[in-house]
Amino acid sequence: MTIGTGRGVSIAEVARLAGVSTATVSRALSGRGHVSEAARERVLQAARELGYVVSQAASSLASGRTRNVGIVLPFLGRWYFSSVLEGAQQRLMHAGYDVTLYNLAGHDGERAMVFEQFLLRQRVDAVIAVALELTDAELGSLRAIGKPHVGVGGPIPGVPTLMIDDVAVARLATEHLIGLDHRRIGIIGGDRASDLDFHMPDKRLRGWQQALADAGLDPEPGLIAQADFTVQGGYAAAKQLLGAPRRDRPTAIFAASDEMAFGAMLAARDLGLDVPGDVSIAGVDDHDLAEFFGLTTVAQFPRTQGARAVDILLMQLEPSVDEAAPADTPLPYELRVRRSTARPRT
Amino acid sequence: MTIGTGRGVSIAEVARLAGVSTATVSRALSGRGHVSEAARERVLQAARELGYVVSQAASSLASGRTRNVGIVLPFLGRWYFSSVLEGAQQRLMHAGYDVTLYNLAGHDGERAMVFEQFLLRQRVDAVIAVALELTDAELGSLRAIGKPHVGVGGPIPGVPTLMIDDVAVARLATEHLIGLDHRRIGIIGGDRASDLDFHMPDKRLRGWQQALADAGLDPEPGLIAQADFTVQGGYAAAKQLLGAPRRDRPTAIFAASDEMAFGAMLAARDLGLDVPGDVSIAGVDDHDLAEFFGLTTVAQFPRTQGARAVDILLMQLEPSVDEAAPADTPLPYELRVRRSTARPRT
DNA sequence: TTGAAAGCGCTAACAA
DNA sequence: TTGTTAGCGCTTTCAA
Numbered sequence: 001m002t003i004g005t006g007r008g009v010s011i012a013e014v015a016r017l018a019g020v021s022t023a024t025v026s027r028a029l030s031g032r033g034h035v036s037e038a039a040r041e042r043v044l045q046a047a048r049e050l051g052y053v054v055s056q057a058a059s060s061l062a063s064g065r066t067r068n069v070g071i072v073l074p075f076l077g078r079w080y081f082s083s084v085l086e087g088a089q090q091r092l093m094h095a096g097y098d099v100t101l102y103n104l105a106g107h108d109g110e111r112a113m114v115f116e117q118f119l120l121r122q123r124v125d126a127v128i129a130v131a132l133e134l135t136d137a138e139l140g141s142l143r144a145i146g147k148p149h150v151g152v153g154g155p156i157p158g159v160p161t162l163m164i165d166d167v168a169v170a171r172l173a174t175e176h177l178i179g180l181d182h183r184r185i186g187i188i189g190g191d192r193a194s195d196l197d198f199h200m201p202d203k204r205l206r207g208w209q210q211a212l213a214d215a216g217l218d219p220e221p222g223l224i225a226q227a228d229f230t231v232q233g234g235y236a237a238a239k240q241l242l243g244a245p246r247r248d249r250p251t252a253i254f255a256a257s258d259e260m261a262f263g264a265m266l267a268a269r270d271l272g273l274d275v276p277g278d279v280s281i282a283g284v285d286d287h288d289l290a291e292f293f294g295l296t297t298v299a300q301f302p303r304t305q306g307a308r309a310v311d312i313l314l315m316q317l318e319p320s321v322d323e324a325a326p327a328d329t330p331l332p333y334e335l336r337v338r339r340s341t342a343r344p345r346t
Numbered sequence: 347m348t349i350g351t352g353r354g355v356s357i358a359e360v361a362r363l364a365g366v367s368t369a370t371v372s373r374a375l376s377g378r379g380h381v382s383e384a385a386r387e388r389v390l391q392a393a394r395e396l397g398y399v400v401s402q403a404a405s406s407l408a409s410g411r412t413r414n415v416g417i418v419l420p421f422l423g424r425w426y427f428s429s430v431l432e433g434a435q436q437r438l439m440h441a442g443y444d445v446t447l448y449n450l451a452g453h454d455g456e457r458a459m460v461f462e463q464f465l466l467r468q469r470v471d472a473v474i475a476v477a478l479e480l481t482d483a484e485l486g487s488l489r490a491i492g493k494p495h496v497g498v499g500g501p502i503p504g505v506p507t508l509m510i511d512d513v514a515v516a517r518l519a520t521e522h523l524i525g526l527d528h529r530r531i532g533i534i535g536g537d538r539a540s541d542l543d544f545h546m547p548d549k550r551l552r553g554w555q556q557a558l559a560d561a562g563l564d565p566e567p568g569l570i571a572q573a574d575f576t577v578q579g580g581y582a583a584a585k586q587l588l589g590a591p592r593r594d595r596p597t598a599i600f601a602a603s604d605e606m607a608f609g610a611m612l613a614a615r616d617l618g619l620d621v622p623g624d625v626s627i628a629g630v631d632d633h634d635l636a637e638f639f640g641l642t643t644v645a646q647f648p649r650t651q652g653a654r655a656v657d658i659l660l661m662q663l664e665p666s667v668d669e670a671a672p673a674d675t676p677l678p679y680e681l682r683v684r685r686s687t688a689r690p691r692t
Numbered sequence: 693t694t695g696a697a698a699g700c701g702c703t704a705a706c707a708a
Numbered sequence: 709t710t711g712t713t714a715g716c717g718c719t720t721t722c723a724a
Contacts, residue, residue: 007410007468007716007717008468008491008717010716010717010718011717011718011719012717012718020694020695021694021695021696022695022696022717022718022719023694023695023696023697023719023720024693024694024695025718026718026719026720027693027694027719027720030719032719032720033693033720034693034694035693035694036693036694039693039694053462053468054468054717054718055407055468055716055717055718056403056406056412056468056469057402057403057404057406057407057412057468057716057717057718058403058407058700058716058717058718058719059717059718059719060402060403060700060718061401061403061404061407061699061700061701061702061716061717061718061719062699062700062717062718062719062720063700063718063719063720064353064700064719066402066403068446076422076428076431076432076435077425077428077429077432077634079423082422082423082428083423085422085447085449086422086423086449086451089422089447089449090449090451090456093448093456093459093460098446098469099446099447100414100444100445100446100447101431101435101445101446101447102439103431103432103435103436105432105436110436110439113439114439116399122353122354122399122400122401122402122403122701123402123444145354231635231638232635232638235638269615288423289577289578292577292578292581353700353701354701356700356701356702357701357702358701358702366710366711367710367711367712368701368702368703368711369702369703369704369710369711369712369713370709370710370711371702372702372703372704373703373704373709373710376703378703378704379704379709379710380709380710381709381710382709382710385709385710400701400702401700401701401702403700403701403702404700404701404702404703404716405701405702405703406702406716407700407701407702407703407715407716407717407718408701408702408703408704408715408716409702409703409704409716410703410716468717
């Protein structure tokens, strides 16, 4: 490998060594256009010998493609988000794409920066937005520059979005509890802040309501607590629910995320309540720690969701990849019953 | 804003509107070279009017700078790593840099890909390696292409590395326990797998040993358990330590990370042992949940570490930014005493 | 199937 | 302080 030249080996050097033109090298290496087997062989060999790696900048400038996908997300530290990111990044890398990360954790200014300066032009071929509701202006600019974009976990009008059926997921968890003969089933849902960018909390609430209604149970306000999708939040919310007088206390709690469910389990313990003896608890996600906590949950598969999002983009980015479009098939989810749920003590 | 042109507004259009040359536009917008106040004004105004954003590809090709920094890390889902990433990304973004993420979570093949294909040339101006020991070959290529690189949390020979003094941190936590009159202090350290890429576990073990030795205590093998830095691992390890016959059971445990300490706290509870009544537990990190669990810990500040790593790179990347070099000042850490530690019951 | 050559949009050296 | 201009390294059209 030639080193230290600052700019690296150029395509011209490969062409010279292989005894072909730069155009042929480009074709051989990119797979676009026809190249004889013999020529391809010699090019590959020469490239290997010289340690040639294409210059992204030059390639992008000439072709208009960056081989770079932007991923925008509101949190990095939470399980769901880092899992989606992981799944997407891995798939993209194998397809030869870089991932540029835009984390909106900070202030509003950052969001504007991301959309106006970074994503806007020429830096990425496509965008994956995770659990983010885009404003009309943001959508407008994405559409204007004609970059494909998909949403994961968030509802983006007019944009292919990968999301589980949140209503159905919540129903499933709640129906599991009803099936165990629970009659007073509380919910720890999202608070208003977490609903802002992302209407999932509201849907999970509706799923819970529907399941209760179908069973002839009353989804009374006293059974609803709100939290911010963190362990701490779930803990506090569960204390509220479980601190109610005995006759009002739920015998089961559906938490809209596993992290909140963990908090609820800890709250129950701290109150001296046995899980599942005194209270059953179910979550959503199948977090890495769900098994450890013995938490019954409805699994979703964020790594796969990230990878699927990439597949959809790749189909638009590289016409060669044209499998049967799986874009709008609903995403899988699955009830996993563990130790945290059981029939109520009678 | 002009839209839909595919390639976006070019510098030539801005130059025309502002009545100057493209060179002046470039200078005005990048801040390099002298431009009269009047010209700068007109350029800025024109650029705003046209919605001009520089083409990264063209700029990189011409200048050799990508305004892109690669961050390589072995995990995304763990608190320490996502926090470093968050800190670095935010700082970089404000400096106008993109972050390209390379997660080595997958198989070995990926590691080779990252170093040979992606990082090697022309895609990034600098590299931040988080808790990763680079091989000689990897270091060699980084050096050969002359890209600045820093390590965070991992020891990289010959490379500026931001890391806390792991020996001292472990000593501090252990001395805190000794100061409370504990005499049998166990440790949950890293297992061999986690030491592979990252000698932190070994250092924390040594800190514990030194603190015990200084106090005339015997760091006997029975007090040592190993885990993989996860909650689950910490739980299992703690069960081993705490399951010992009463006379051998430690009255305190130092866990080399907060996540393992959480596991240890849960293990103690499951054994019916009171924390801190029967056993005190201390960790390292000040994880987001440490406050919630009431865990005594030695805080480190990964977000700041990420940001500091960026500062060091920026100093090399942009000669204008020349503050007094803070490169090798030791990183701060801080004992935070919470509910999980107390004097042993007598 | 191959090669020649015209850019892609910008930066930086040089000249003025 | 400003403008002219020669590339940066690649892709892609066109012609052969």
